[in-house]
Amino acid sequence: MNVQDSQLSAFRAEAREWLDKNFPKSLAHRGDEYFDIAPRYPEGEDWAAWRKAMCSKGWGTPTWPTEYGGGGLTRQQTLILRDELEKIGGFIPLTGIAVSMFGPTLLEYGTAEQKQRHIPPICRGETIWCQGYSEPGAGSDLASLKTRAEDIGDNFLVNGQKIWTSGSMHAHWCFCLVRTDTSHKHEGISFLLIDMKSPGVEVRPITLISGKQSFAEVFFTDVKVPKENLVGGLREGWTIAKRLMQFEREGIGARRMTVGELRPLDEVAREYIGTDAEGRIADLDLRARIVRHQMWERAHRLTVARVADEAKTGPSEATSVLKNAASHALQTRGEMLTEIMGFQGIGWDGDDYTQTEKDSMKQMLQNKAHSIYGGTYEVQANIISKRILGMLDHQ
Structure with a gap:
């Protein structure tokens, strides 16, 4: 065993021992109660104790620098930690946009003062962030955004509207793309941090077809934002935005369903469809499609693990591949579940249907939106063709 393998083995033993002492057994396999775009953490002594223990250890944000409250772990050590958590039904008790998207981006582009102000509260699970990107006329063509930030001396004066702003009704802060130069499209965009308590910020929740209110419209009317809240240089927002979207797609590409029917499709089909004399799913065509889908899901999970293991400095263009693959897997699974359950699969309310x-x-x-948010399926296909396959536009 070489030195590196020995060190990783020692870390695995350390992690296993620490988790055995600190993870509340009552929370095993309950991580799905945590995961939301804007986390509203469950109440109770065990939940609070677990969050406090992991944040104190720095393992709530395991790869972040220890100077800000992170764990300082390598990506390999983080994979080991996640593996040991999975074995006991555990989970990292920090989630949301602040952890998966904004924090890693600020660590790369923020000033020392910005990082010292904003990263430690995220590591402690104290602040919720939302993403001010999409606008009514700027979705897939995000660079068409019109929200303005006017220089008025010590502050910017922000006016405009954002839409589909995830978790903004609960957020303390918003990282926002604003236009500081109207003479250039991409080069006229800046990256600004806005306190959601600022006068002139209005949030209007949007009710989705699922009945949830995960998103909202956000209106900015003469909102004053201190200039020290500018991340990167003036008009460098598009570069920062693209990097943040890589972190976003990395998370989306690795995401799994956490509610509803979570059993493998073949188990569900045996219950709802029945089996033949040899114990196989009775519908031959359905049986073949389930196998094909499970192969796809398995290949996707293995690719996610391989990309994470090979990554040196964070996500790359490969996140676009993983996002599109995840969209296909989630949407196909949802549609097949509805088909397998038949009439029981179209329930919305009432006692005739189980909660599952x-x-x-x-x-x-909800899965229908997976190929839209975080960059549409078509946008990811363009990134894959240009940056991975090396295909160029031909007029």
């Missing part, structure tokens, strides 16, 4: 059946229907509808 109702949740599965709502999850299937």
Whole structure:
């Protein structure tokens, strides 16, 4: 065994021992109660104790620098930690945009003062962030955004509107793309941090087809933002935005369903469809499609693990591949579950359906948005063709 393998083995033993002492057994396999775009953490002594223990250890944000409250772990050590957590039904008790998207980006582009101000509260699970990107006329073509930030001396004066702003009704802060130069499209965008308590910020929740209110419209009317809240240089927002979207797609590409029917499709089909004399799913065509889908899911999970293991400095263009693959897997699974359950798969409310059946229907509808948010399926295909396959536009 070489030195590196020996060190990793020692870390695995350390992690296993620490988790055995600190992870509340009552929370095993309950991580799905945590995961949301804007976390509203469950109440109770065990939940609070677990979050405090992991944050004190720095393992709530395991790869972040220890000077800001992170764990300072390598990516290999983090994979080991996640593996040991999975074995006991555990989970990292910090989630949301602040951890998966904004924090890693600020660590790369923020000033020392900005990092010292904003990173430690994220590591402690104290602040919730939202993403001010999309606008009514700037979705896939995000660089068409019109929200303005006017220089008025010590502050910027922000006016405009954002939409589909995840978790903004609960957020303390917003990282926002604003236009500081109207003479250039991409080069006229800057990256600004806005306190959601600022006068002139208005949040209007949007009710989705699933019944949830995960998103909102956000209106900025003469909102004053101190100039020290500018990340990067003036008009460098598009570069920062693209890097943040890589972190976003890395998280989306690795995401799995956490509500509804979570069993493998073949188990569900045996219950709802039945089996033949040899114990196989009775519908031959369905049987073949389930196998094909499970192969796809397995290949996707292995690719996610391989990309994470090979990464040196964070996500790359490969995140676009993983996002599109995840969209296909989630949407196909949701549609097949509805087909397998038949009439029981279209339940919305009432006692004629189990809670799992109702949740599965709502999850299937929510999955439809997976190929839109975080950059559409088509946008990812363009990135893959240009930056991975080396294909150029031909007029």
